[in-house]
Amino acid sequence: MKQAKSTSASKAKPRAAKSKSTRKKAPSVDNPGKVLKRSRYSKAETYAIFQRFHADNPEPEGELDYVNAYTLLVAVVLSAQATDVGVNRATRHLFEIADTPQKMVALGEDKVREEIRTIGLFKTKAKNVILLSEQLIRDHGGEVPENREALEKLPGVGRKTANVVLNIFFGHPTIAVDTHLFRLGNRIGIAPGKTPLDVEKAMEKAVPTEFSLHAHHWLILHGRYICKARKPECRRCVIYDLCKSPEKEKFDAVPEIAVRTRAQIERESTK
Ligand code: SF4
Numbered sequence: 001m002k003q004a005k006s007t008s009a010s011k012a013k014p015r016a017a018k019s020k021s022t023r024k025k026a027p028s029v030d031n032p033g034k035v036l037k038r039s040r041y042s043k044a045e046t047y048a049i050f051q052r053f054h055a056d057n058p059e060p061e062g063e064l065d066y067v068n069a070y071t072l073l074v075a076v077v078l079s080a081q082a083t084d085v086g087v088n089r090a091t092r093h094l095f096e097i098a099d100t101p102q103k104m105v106a107l108g109e110d111k112v113r114e115e116i117r118t119i120g121l122f123k124t125k126a127k128n129v130i131l132l133s134e135q136l137i138r139d140h141g142g143e144v145p146e147n148r149e150a151l152e153k154l155p156g157v158g159r160k161t162a163n164v165v166l167n168i169f170f171g172h173p174t175i176a177v178d179t180h181l182f183r184l185g186n187r188i189g190i191a192p193g194k195t196p197l198d199v200e201k202a203m204e205k206a207v208p209t210e211f212s213l214h215a216h217h218w219l220i221l222h223g224r225y226i227c228k229a230r231k232p233e234c235r236r237c238v239i240y241d242l243c244k245s246p247e248k249e250k251f252d253a254v255p256e257i258a259v260r261t262r263a264q265i266e267r268e269s270t271k
Pocket of ligand 1: 235
């Protein structure tokens with residue numbers, strides 16, 4: 001699975017990085033802080049941001065391992081309050097022995113619990129995996145439904161999980177708002193909102209149609225690896241010169257990754 005491209009750091013020097021004590025707390029679902037009424041960006045500016053993400057990483061991918069729609073669904077359910085790396089470590093063997101709802105039910109809750117015991121909330125998650133597998137067999141012939149409403153009726157599956165499955169497996173242009181996406185929407189002010197649903201709606205409105213399929217991945221990867229909660233790595237940011245966040249670190253020059261990607265887009269547009 002891919003992760004955000006490693007980007008060479010610019011030689012640009014920080015002018016006045018904020019000290020830890022004065023740095024604003026990153027917006028989080030529990031504490032969104034003061035939420036903007038609307039996006040800080042015009043349509044053209046938003047387009048330029050997604051053009052950058054696209055040029056930098058044309059085919060972004062999620063980081064959870066899976067072999068079919070069912071194992072993706074289970075992996076996403078397991079990933080709540082856990083890292084993708086930790087989930088992959090736990091599911092490697094589990095999916096070898098149970099890659100369908102029928103096999104999972106046959107395995108039983110105790111064995112599933114044992115397989116995923118390294119993941120947080122493993123007892124509840126094991127229970128949900130069995131319950132959702134039984135429900136898939138009973139209501140959907142053992143298939144994962146390509147429908148948000150039906151997905152959300154499954155135990156342990158909320159809107160975010162449904163959106164991830166719809167986007168990654170079925171190719172719907174859904175935006176699953178996790179902690180990274182929520183922070184990014186508010187911190188850079190591209191899709192401000194008090195709740196994950198507000199950010200999801202604002203993001204759906206903001207993202208240009210041609211970028212809507214991959215927007216979810218670009219934003220999550222950007223939030224996870226670059227625009228981090230504790231301290232954004234602005235020096236490695238591909239949208240540095242476009243970003244209007246008050247938290248942006250000030251440099252004397254635009255970081256090399258942003259300059260290079262901007263030049264690449266200009267070159268491609270004149271072809
Ligand atoms: S410039 Fe800094 S604050 Fe703005 S998006 Fe990039 S990493 Fe985040």
